[in-house]
Amino acid sequence: MEMENLEEIREDLKERILTAVEKRDSKEIAEIFETIPNIDIAEAIEDEDDVKVLLYIFRVVNNEYAADFFAELTPEQQELIINAFSDKELVALLNELYADDITDTLQQLPANIVSRVLKACPKDMRNDVNRLLNYKDDTAGSIMTTEYIEMKENVTVKDAIATIREKGRDAETVYTIFVRDNRRTLTGTVDLDDLIFAKEDEVLSDIMNKDFVCCNVNDDQEDVAKMFKRYDLTALAVVNDENKIVGIITIDDIVDIIEEETSEDIARMANITDMSDPYLKTPIFKLVLKCVPWILILMVLQVFTTMILSGFEGEIAKFAILAVFTPLIMDAGGNSGGQTTTMIVRSLSLDEFDLRDYGRVAWKELRVAAIIGSIVAIFAFGWLMFEMSVGIVNTDSITKNIIDSGAQLTLIQAELLIAALVGGTLFVTMIISRLFGCSLPFLAKLIKLDPAVMCGPITTTVVDIVSLITYFLIWKEILNPLFFNIT
């Protein structure tokens, strides 16, 4: 299926479904569910709020599809269906759902519905769901499922396959079997294909992988995602502090988490507080709340640059062309600092290096900064000379200043001095932006803060302060006497 014309396909599918429901054509509905993925069907009818239509579909389709389909519906639709279901139907649905899907559903439903669902849950599942609901957000516990297959070390391959045949349908995955010893400690994993390839009378301890990894129930979900990537896993055991297995996490949940973490990283870089909700479904006031705090915080952080500019207001009044180039210097510093912090934060978050590598990184950055500083300074020098010579920057005021003060300068000498001032300031700015920009994420990590959150704005603020002071001090102490003939 092409992603391009998804919208059209969706429209056609919606019509096909609604026509079938209207005609009470159960065969057509069954055919649709046979040949089209559940999520495509769910999306096609995501605006459907007629409970009769939803119920008809549910009662007609095969049980195996119904549970998956239910998990893909919107919370509003799920609520409608649960309300309309008899207790018996609800129990049947819950039996087909995985504990982690029920938990996801419950987190979005109103309290009275939650209690009805929990009451309808089979007792052992109710315990599981209650446990899952209690784990802290973003931990391994909050994303794991309790439906996995666990066997003892001395089980034979033949018995293992028989057990899978019998109990496998309730498990979220049968592709990884978790093996434990008599004290319920996890000792290995067996992949389903290893079972298929093995001889029937071998025991699991002979064929299991002992080089497995597992995570703790309190581990951060981002670290769990890293383990899946690093070890090419499809399922991972979650253990408690006593090293007993309490659940598993499967790769399909991890793909969603990587997506979520990516959105989080991108949001932080753009100074948005959160980007997890789909844009069109986010209410306006929530969009405002996501964006406005950072604009205000950054405005307050500018108090330092405002103070510096205000302190040099006299110089600006005397020689206003100075103000023309301040945004150029501040933006170049902000960009350069942003580039550095982004690279370092990303490398830190991918575990490419750790705190002990700071020396190597700083030394590398210093050399990179020296080269970039030289290139940018020379380019800016040439670019400003060009701007002044073709009249993009008006130089009349410079001429007037020279004449008024009686300084011994030609216009071209004055232009060269101004271009050199900006170039020199940019050289300092590049060095500071890269050195400070690479150091701050390490510092944040050292004191166990998230480096992604504040490094960008703080770096920009510090670089702005240093570059503006450099710019105006070079002017005031070195160039000003030349321009105004002060000896």
Next chain:
Amino acid sequence: MEMENLEEIREDLKERILTAVEKRDSKEIAEIFETIPNIDIAEAIEDEDDVKVLLYIFRVVNNEYAADFFAELTPEQQELIINAFSDKELVALLNELYADDITDTLQQLPANIVSRVLKACPKDMRNDVNRLLNYKDDTAGSIMTTEYIEMKENVTVKDAIATIREKGRDAETVYTIFVRDNRRTLTGTVDLDDLIFAKEDEVLSDIMNKDFVCCNVNDDQEDVAKMFKRYDLTALAVVNDENKIVGIITIDDIVDIIEEETSEDIARMANITDMSDPYLKTPIFKLVLKCVPWILILMVLQVFTTMILSGFEGEIAKFAILAVFTPLIMDAGGNSGGQTTTMIVRSLSLDEFDLRDYGRVAWKELRVAAIIGSIVAIFAFGWLMFEMSVGIVNTDSITKNIIDSGAQLTLIQAELLIAALVGGTLFVTMIISRLFGCSLPFLAKLIKLDPAVMCGPITTTVVDIVSLITYFLIWKEILNPLFFNIT
């Protein structure tokens, strides 16, 4: 295994391996490979360039580990080993590797080694590898593998399991079996667990999923990754233009691609040309090349703001406090525009909406912008009054201007007017930044450009232009006459 003390674990492991190699303790090496994941072993000895050490390890470990371990080594180490291997050993290694891993390896090796490896490849694998090497970068073809299990519709479950037992070890996954009709057209997929649950005499066409999806060999890898996420896949068939299956992609490769695409998105946001190489291994001149072009491009883009500021230089010279607040206005506009483009680009790339939703988005942005604009304007007004009243911003020059010009203004009236000027400009800036910032990604998508590349800088440039002109025009036309008593 905790990710925190990975570095220490790595050091210990390295010592353990090197000691074992020195003592020629093959049992210890075998034990290490039994109990520790290959990638951890490979990383522990990633600096090892003594080919004798590497060869000893290779000759001692079990064949099943050797190939995986080889795939995790650095290109330099792979080259050393291939050079030192006899032809027979090379053939044995290649037989254990998957075609896509060989392809990955070859892409990083010098030409003479590539030809030796291809010569040593079994003939059918050589064809596969050559084909994989020919697909364009970042397409489904370039990441797929040719080792999958394909069966005809009329095969029985019993025969299918027997075939998997026989040929499954060569396939990259046996968890999804691809089913085709007599004309080699893909008609369905069977998951391994469905085979386990089915009766022995059923045929594949009875139990296969007909609601499968597949991708074309030329599809972009990012779209392929989207399909994995959407449909919770673990393997996906890749078909050619005649709808015949030519390869499969497995979820472990997709996780790497999501990672790669994330790095790409983040790099674009920070104006870095590319971030795919690990930082510490990137040469200095390459780091310079990644960063410097954008700093220069952005500097050139500033020609417009430079022109505007230069055009209003006379106003700045007369009333220098205007220059104190320009960075504040420009930064707020840049931040706000960046927030909007980031949200819209992200939503577009996640297919949350498409081009036809532009009207809804723009209308939503207009309302959001009106609210944010009001909040920011009022806050800035208050904040500036505070800055001026406590002396963060020096107001002596305002007083002097009023006295010199003999205007009928008190200092507090003047301050209120300046704060209102900045507040009003910010209101306009917020509206423009969000409206323009949300429109540009749609425009880019419409003309089939990548929205992530240029939208940030262009939005900032346009917003800077509009806000500076607004700021200075309001000043010149409305406030200037009041301050300088022009009637």
